[in-house]
Amino acid sequence: MLDVDCISVCYGQIRALRRVSLKVPRGSVVSLVGANGAGKSTLMMTIAGALRPTEGRIAFDGRPLPAGPHRVVAAGISLVPERRRLYANLTVRENLLMGAHLRRDREGIHADIDRLCGLFPILKERFSQYAGTLSGGEQQMVAIARGLMSRPALLLMDEPSLGLAPLITRQVFSIIADLRRQGTTILLAEQNAHQSLEISDYAYVLESGEVVLEGSGQVLLNDVRMQESYLGIRKKNGRPVR
Amino acid sequence: MEGLVLKLPLAFQTLVTGLAIGGIYALMAVGYSLIFSILNFSNFAYGMVIMLASFLGYFAMSGLGLGLGPALLCAMLGAALLSFLNERVAYSSLRRRRAPPLYFMISAMGTSIFLENMVYATIGSRYNAYPELFAVPTLNIFGASIGKMDLFAMVFSVLAISALTFFIHHTRLGIAIRGASYDASMAELNGVSLDWLIGTVFALAGLFAGLSGVFLGIKYMAYPNMGWITNKAYIAAVIGGLGSLPGAVAGGFLLGVLETFVSVYLSSTLRDVFSFSLLILFLVLMPSGLFGKTLEEKV
Structure with a gap:
């Protein structure tokens, strides 16, 4: 491919x-x-x-x-960059929306956010928090989810x-x-x-x-x-x- | 001595007057901050867009005989276009070559000097007063008199800024603007076309330049070197924290009120001395301003 x-x-x-x-x-x-x-x-x-x-x-x-x-x-093609590079000034939700920037299917975007929240429960917990306040491991989950939002x-x-700590690395x-x-x-x-x-x-x-x-x-x-x-x-x- | 005693009615009148000018400062500072937040440089040419908008509004009203509403619309759309062209002509090629911010600033100054002198050469150096809008220009509120136009400008400024705040928090494009202001190349990796986004930001800032240009023109007339009043917008933006929109609003109102208090209770000749001292004070002691956040990257 x-x-x-x-x-x-x-x-x-x-x-x-x-x-x-x-x-x-x-x-x-x-x-x-x-x-x-x-x-x-x-x-x-x-x-x-x-x-x-x-x-x-x-x-x-x-x-x-x-x-x-x-x-x-x-x-x-979507990149989950080195050191995550989340938008620290945006909430977790807004970071995910940035990942879906090119998509116009509102319902599909929300369905994907729900699906990813199932895959990464931490997203749901921190949904409205600014990404800059998350721990490194949590940020990595958000970064991966953001990368997947463009399908x-x-x-x-x-x-x-x-x-990341070894335990978190294993999770990743x-x-x-x-x-x-x-x-x-x-x-x-x-x-x-x-x-x-x-x-x-x-x-x-x-x-x-x-x-x-x-x-x-x-x-x-x-x-x-x-x-x-x-x-x-x-x-x-x-x-x-x- | 008597002047230093805060008499309540006078203090209230001063506050009202200060808020009226503060609203215009806030409008200018918002446009200024928008551009700063995305390109990280102070666009001095923004003042010239405000000046041209002021002339646009003036010609729309006294030349074409339009009312305030249509004139505002003309000025806003015209300024949006000018601001967009300002970026395409003066900055986009620097941007593509990844030039340092200093180059942008020099280009901005060149643009300013060109536009200002173009107006001197074509329209002339006269002060152009907008036509009177209201038969009775002032209104009495709790013993303080306020110009109807000032009141209108203040209400309209607050509305426009609220609309902008809603836009950048709740729309796809608005979120992209905020994201790109934090990390533009990451935004590109998420599919944002920076060319397009930056063009939009300049057009948006232009809308605000249009509004403030007309309001300034009504208050102080339209004249070629009025663009330098954006120094005040710069000061307001620094006080609030460059690049922060709530900061720009707070800084604008704060500067307007403080300035007016200085001119009423000390001396109006000290007004600008005070403002620029305030700027230096903030730059030295509190460079990130009242609302500027220093966000650190976590490794």
Whole structure:
């Protein structure tokens, strides 16, 4: 469904991505793994239309990606950005409405809000509160819900577990697994390699702006290089030590 | 000494007069704040839109012989268009190049100087008085006399500001304006077309410029350099907290009332000295104003 073909992205003189290619098939969860500064967020922002590649092409549903983030949303791609970026001056309800900005079906919007409140009970509790007053974990739930309000065909999630307590992180991953079961196509960027590989169909490893490794989630989980660099597993006397 | 003693009737009269001018300041400050909230710079050209609106209202009434209502409508629509064009011509290309706010300010000053001198060159430097609207211009309320036009302006200002408040809290576009004022690039990622949104905000601010231009013209006549009275709108907006709409309203009324008290009880020559001192005081001690919130991002 999403086909990123050999793109490079530059910030001024600095090349943040070098000839990166990846594919996200419909209905799958694909993850991007890599350390801080590897280019995960740059790639996400580029797919969302906020950055423009200097070379290469991105195709979505067989058509070239439109220019400008607001057109990309209209085409069916929605981003849950790094650090959530909720509108702190808007209530939870208004944040969700922002997610549905391009939709005109009033009833459908309200039905979706009700449905998401069922999925994330915290939304109901904090419905009329300003988003800036929520805890980090609560904000992440709102950010995911806001991302879903546009009914995207493809959901981009950038570091959804960043800065969250382990318990909340587990909750976030179980939500992603739920979304996947419901058939949402997801591209997930995560530093938390272990948990993201476990729920992914396929994964790419980014290092200084380049794809250095790719494979199915299970294959990467068992890859030696992967274990040493990202999964925190060292082999000592042939036995893994965590 | 006698002047310093607060006599109740005089104090009440001063309050009423202050509220009347405060209403106009509030109108101007609201338009000003709207633009500031979304582009983060002080649009000095806004004053020139107010001045042109004032002339529009004047020509509509004394040239075409229209009544106050149609003249207000003309001025508001004309100012909305001018304000929109102001953004398209002077700012949109800077915006696309992601220029820093200083560039916008310089462009705004250039626009101001151009518009002001264009009026000097084409219409002339005369003061143009609006035609008298009421046979008996004043009204007596509890011993204080208030101009009927002042009363009308005040009521209309409150109505217009209430309508705006409703609009930005309860409509899809209004919520998008508030969202974009907090994080414009995120709003784009949610599907908001910034070009469109910013155009709307300028047109909206223009409607308010139209209203305040006509009210100012009726009170003080229409003349080419009246646009600089928006310095008062700037002060009002700073007092309330730049970018905050309730702040702009409160700042407008507060400034109007305080100023009037200073001119009545101290000296009218001290009025502007007082206002600008107040501005400096706020900028130094309370830069976020009375209502400006400092919202922190949670990591």
